[in-house]
Amino acid sequence: MSYDPHREDYQRLGLRFARSLDGADPIAATRAFASFGRRFSQNRDSLPQSDADRAFHLVAEATTLIDYELPFADDIQAEQLIDQGHRLLDEALALDAKCHDAIRMKAAAESSSFESYYDFLAQSAGDVRAACEEARAQACDESPERALLEADIAMRPYYRWLATQAGKAVICGRNREAIRLGEQLLELDPLDSADVRFTCAIAYAKLEDEAGLERFAARTKPLTRAGIDDAWMQLSRISLAHKRHDLGEARHLLRNLISAYPHATAALASQKELPDGVFARLAVAPFSEDELILAISEGTVLLQEGRDDSGRGVLGTWVARQVGLSSVKDSQQ
Amino acid sequence: MSLRDDLYERLARRRSAKLGGLSPAAYDELLLSVREHPDTFVDDPHDQAFELLVQAVDRVIHSRKDDEFLGDDEFMAERTRRMERLRHDCAEALAVSPDSTHARLLNILAQDLEPDAQLDALLELDQVVSAETASLTPDYQDAWQDVFAHGPLRVKAVLSRTCLDTARYRMSVRYAQELIERNPSDMLGARHTCALSLARLEDEQGFDDLDARFGRRGDSWQQLSRTILFYKLGRMPAARRSLKGFAHLCEGGPYALLRPVMVDTYLPDRPDTDPYSFAEVTLAVHEADPVICDVPDLCTWAESQDGFGDEARLYAERNGYGW
Numbered sequence: 001m002s003y004d005p006h007r008e009d010y011q012r013l014g015l016r017f018a019r020s021l022d023g024a025d026p027i028a029a030t031r032a033f034a035s036f037g038r039r040f041s042q043n044r045d046s047l048p049q050s051d052a053d054r055a056f057h058l059v060a061e062a063t064t065l066i067d068y069e070l071p072f073a074d075d076i077q078a079e080q081l082i083d084q085g086h087r088l089l090d091e092a093l094a095l096d097a098k099c100h101d102a103i104r105m106k107a108a109a110e111s112s113s114f115e116s117y118y119d120f121l122a123q124s125a126g127d128v129r130a131a132c133e134e135a136r137a138q139a140c141d142e143s144p145e146r147a148l149l150e151a152d153i154a155m156r157p158y159y160r161w162l163a164t165q166a167g168k169a170v171i172c173g174r175n176r177e178a179i180r181l182g183e184q185l186l187e188l189d190p191l192d193s194a195d196v197r198f199t200c201a202i203a204y205a206k207l208e209d210e211a212g213l214e215r216f217a218a219r220t221k222p223l224t225r226a227g228i229d230d231a232w233m234q235l236s237r238i239s240l241a242h243k244r245h246d247l248g249e250a251r252h253l254l255r256n257l258i259s260a261y262p263h264a265t266a267a268l269a270s271q272k273e274l275p276d277g278v279f280a281r282l283a284v285a286p287f288s289e290d291e292l293i294l295a296i297s298e299g300t301v302l303l304q305e306g307r308d309d310s311g312r313g314v315l316g317t318w319v320a321r322q323v324g325l326s327s328v329k330d331s332q333q
Numbered sequence: 334m335s336l337r338d339d340l341y342e343r344l345a346r347r348r349s350a351k352l353g354g355l356s357p358a359a360y361d362e363l364l365l366s367v368r369e370h371p372d373t374f375v376d377d378p379h380d381q382a383f384e385l386l387v388q389a390v391d392r393v394i395h396s397r398k399d400d401e402f403l404g405d406d407e408f409m410a411e412r413t414r415r416m417e418r419l420r421h422d423c424a425e426a427l428a429v430s431p432d433s434t435h436a437r438l439l440n441i442l443a444q445d446l447e448p449d450a451q452l453d454a455l456l457e458l459d460q461v462v463s464a465e466t467a468s469l470t471p472d473y474q475d476a477w478q479d480v481f482a483h484g485p486l487r488v489k490a491v492l493s494r495t496c497l498d499t500a501r502y503r504m505s506v507r508y509a510q511e512l513i514e515r516n517p518s519d520m521l522g523a524r525h526t527c528a529l530s531l532a533r534l535e536d537e538q539g540f541d542d543l544d545a546r547f548g549r550r551g552d553s554w555q556q557l558s559r560t561i562l563f564y565k566l567g568r569m570p571a572a573r574r575s576l577k578g579f580a581h582l583c584e585g586g587p588y589a590l591l592r593p594v595m596v597d598t599y600l601p602d603r604p605d606t607d608p609y610s611f612a613e614v615t616l617a618v619h620e621a622d623p624v625i626c627d628v629p630d631l632c633t634w635a636e637s638q639d640g641f642g643d644e645a646r647l648y649a650e651r652n653g654y655g656w
Contacts, residue, residue, distance in 0.1 A: 114629060171629070172628065172630060173564075174565050174566070174567055208501075208503045208534060243501045243503065243504070245456070245504065301627070305500035305626075306499045306500035307448055307623055308448060314448055317449070318449060
């Protein structure tokens with residue numbers, strides 16, 4: 001699921017536009033709404049919007065550059081993309097000083113270490129929550145459905161804040177804190193639009209808390225997609241089996257992961273570490289190759305642990321060897 | 334306690350058993366004679382093998398003394414030669430005494446296996462040795478009192494450290510605790526490995542129980558682990574206090590943490606060091622490496638704490654170490 005900023009941008013303007021049509025003749029309103037999509041994409045300025053909406057639109061644009069284009073750019077392009085992205089974020093903040101997504105994204109770039117970014121997130125979390133809750137309280141849409149969406153959109157910057165904080169906690173080696181933050185977010189957003197449960201699974205594996213992970217898996221079972229465990233949960237279980245030196249079980253779980261995702265052996269052999277999405281975890285299709293690549297990248301903290309001369313980590317080396325062996329077997333068959 | 338001390342005790346025990354009914358004073362006399370002329374007391378193949386190992390390990394440790402003057406390539410070549418020789422010596426010992434636990438253990442270490450492969454070999458050895466010793470009725474509350482039981486205890490100590498090296502922290506804790514159960518005086522320092530693993534697992538209760546069990550005596554490992562634990566738990570005032578304690582108590586602690594050095598394979602025991610000495614803290618930081626790597630900003634944080642970085646630099650300057 002994750003967060004697609006362009007979809008959210010569309011939802012924000014859609015809501016405002018729909019509200020502007022309230023009380024109008026239903027036929028005229030329907031006709032007007034039919035033109036919304038075209039106006040959104042071609043003549044955005046003709047639509048009613050607040051400065052906060054405009055700021056969010058700039059955040060969406062910046063996200064495209066920083067999270068989706070930057071990883072594929074060469075050095076020269078990269079510099080341009082970064083400059084452009086920052087300009088957009090600055091503009092967003094000039095329009096709306098309380099644009100928490102822009103504040104968070106700028107801090108990610110300006111922090112000198114994981115620790116200082118994490119500290120910044122932790123220190124401001126309370127204020128962000130208060131601001132988002134205030135915005136939610138002002139949700140005033142007449143239609144109950146639209147009011148729900150409006151309230152949800154008001155809280156999302158805080159959900160993203162907490163989810164980022166949880167992810168950074170794992171990177172900083174603070175796994176209990178990551179779980180605490182994840183639980184806090186799940187309580188606020190039981191549908192887990194941020195997919196923070198992925199981060200929690202990794203944190204449980206880091207703590208080698210098998211019972212904790214299984215309780216968590218049982219509790220979040222309704223959130224699984226098509227009843228199949230996501231790659232984060234599967235990787236965490238592989239890591240735990242490997243950590244208790246049950247290599248037979250680890251191999252069995254690895255085979256399950258390989259059959260759940262396309263081209264899994266290639267992703268598991270290369271174990272690429274990608275920069276984390278600065279807006280949010282990248283929006284990719286469930287059970288796609290891209291999703292597995294993201295999970296492996298976030299699973300670096302599990303793969304690259306221990307003393308290992310290859311630099312891949314003990315589990316990373318083991319996994320690469322296993323998929324190497326299985327691809328040899330496949331090609332022989 | 335070194336392997337050499339073990340050899341003397343083994344020889345004295347065996348001779349004492351042959352002679353029968355020695356008074357404690359007479360046993361002490363015997364031990365003195367053994368120390369002076371150990372060769373004349375070696376008349377059992379197990380002890381003969383053990384003596385070969387003691388000599389082999391002494392040779393390696395002695396030859397390490399000049400390592401710091403070697404270039405990287407020279408050092409690696411020298412180290413490879415040394416380990417080859419050690420393997421050869423282990424084979425010789427095993428030819429004399431095929432069930433020698435120490436020879437099997439040192440042979441595993443001398444092979445320089447990848448961490449996972451070393452763990453496999455040690456687990457197998459632990460199983461074999463445990464089965465072999467299960468039939469022996471324990472006469473002692475603390476297994477260390479029986480010099481012939483030291484081998485299996487050493488296997489557990491190495492196993493616990495290897496688990497830590499392969500990022501298997503619960504297993505590391507389990508083997509350390511098994512060892513501490515059998516050897517409550519913890520002559521092999523399993524508590525040190527245990528403390529580091531518990532800190533990595535952010536297990537404050539387990540850490541505190543361990544600390545209490547050993548009378549909160551403290552040492553470099555404990556001080557370092559506590560700092561890591563509080564840092565990971567985000568309890569920063571407590572982490573800062575622990576770091577201050579670490580810097581204050583461990584000689585050259587800040588330098589050791591910020592400029593870790595390579596420490597060669599333990600054969601099989603951790604080298605003896607004085608409490609809170611620079612040598613001790615150097616070993617503690619080396620053993621903690623996998624745990625420290627998992628907290629990527631720990632050292633940057635430590636360096637930025639009041640005076641910590643300056644102390645490290647000052648220590649380097651005073652002792653002529655590079656910075």
